[in-house]
Amino acid sequence: MTAQEMATERENAAKADTLRALHVPGRPLVLPNVWDAASARAVTAAGFPVVATGSAAVAPVLGYDDGEAAPAGEVLAQVARIARAVTVPVTADMERGYGLAPAEFVERLAATGAVGANLEDSDPRTGAMVDADEQAGFIAAVRAAAREAGTGLVINARVDSFAHGTGTPDERLADAVARGRAYLRAGADCVYPILASDSGTIRALVAEIGGPVNVLFRPGVPSIAELAALGVARVSFGHGLHAATQRYLATMLTAISEGHSPYDPLPTF
Template sequence: MRDLHQPGNPLILFNIWDAGSAKAVAEAGAKALATGSASVAGALGYPDGEAVPLEDLLHVVARIRAVSDLPLSVDFEAGYGETPEQVAANAARLEELGVAGINLEDGIPPNKGIRPAAEHAGRIAAIRARTGLFINARTDLFLRNPSEDHAALLPEALERSGIYHQAGADGFFAPGLIAPELIEELCRECALPVNIMVSPAAPSLAELARLNVARASFGPFPWRDAMAGLTQAARNQISYGT
């Protein structure tokens, strides 16, 4: 998975939520697959924020691995554990299923602020000591703050990226960051390959490549679009003749 992260030639991850969506994205020519936590949760009828029971998440992962041997990254939220040891043990279970990488966020689910950088680094270090997973360390600084505050938050994000790198992270994920000049600075100053989330407000894939992004993921948007299409198709048929 590490070789797929190339600044300026981003790995495109059109996020999936189950085995069926995995097959569809794989057939479209994907180089790798990645789940999105909100998408998996929504498909199972749960809210986002570790509301999906861990065993259910593992079952979804197992079904995805049964239909595709592409490298798979799992959105593991905050790790489903209270201690670094618990988080590492949970991550090891994913690796046993054949998972290649995880997202691990410093936000505290469901919406309880952001974990201190040193504490999050301890979780990363525990996973690194126990697994060979690609650890995509996610900061929620930008996602949980308005865009007008993002420039002031960039130094803290860079500091966190360095701390997470020292702990053993392989990538740095900054969802919610959309300003091209800030993305460019993050990519230039961060020692890790940078992941940006593609959203309606974000730069285009071509622009993200120009800014030296190494990974572009779509988060919950593919699932939301699929559900919107399903709702509209159903509405068209249900309302027929009325």
């Protein structure tokens, strides 16, 4: 390993430590998820200390549907472009690893400069939930590979009980808690029960999982201040900002097609 490579490795390990330390219950790390280098730079210019990608935003930018339809190499190349564009830690939404074996996954993700990863527990192509023990084993293998490689990878374990699970709301909550606990034991740093949305459910998840909890911010979810009061440690925006940007672009294109200026009146926010 060259001196430059050793310096880069040390720098990335330090970024991983920084990212991990920012997961503070009650003082959540807020992540407006990005899709390219330009949006990443905008996030850092606004003062956010971490850049996070969203798979449902990155995939269409690359010309693919979400759900691991994009080749792993293209996704990793986009993550690398984003990481090169900023100086803050980058965490990447990697769906369920794009079929890569844990050691290869860790190695190739580290090569992009990203120091964190989302890993979900449903099959991205079918939506079927993965057996909890199987997913815990996968997370444990990724953690072991990261430890062996010395990357310090920060793992955000997505729990899809509310998105793809079955049963009553109470049964889904119980499943999310059980999965979250198992994933933390396996080596995850944070648990992401995606689509948990009401205060009571979020409060129960925070109290019962026993580790940092990530909530997806979307319409109908408590405010960021309220999520902080509930003890949430991380707030993500998923593909929401990209979707809103695309909707606004559509209104501008409609104005142009109708012979109007897309800038009149000036955009208001």
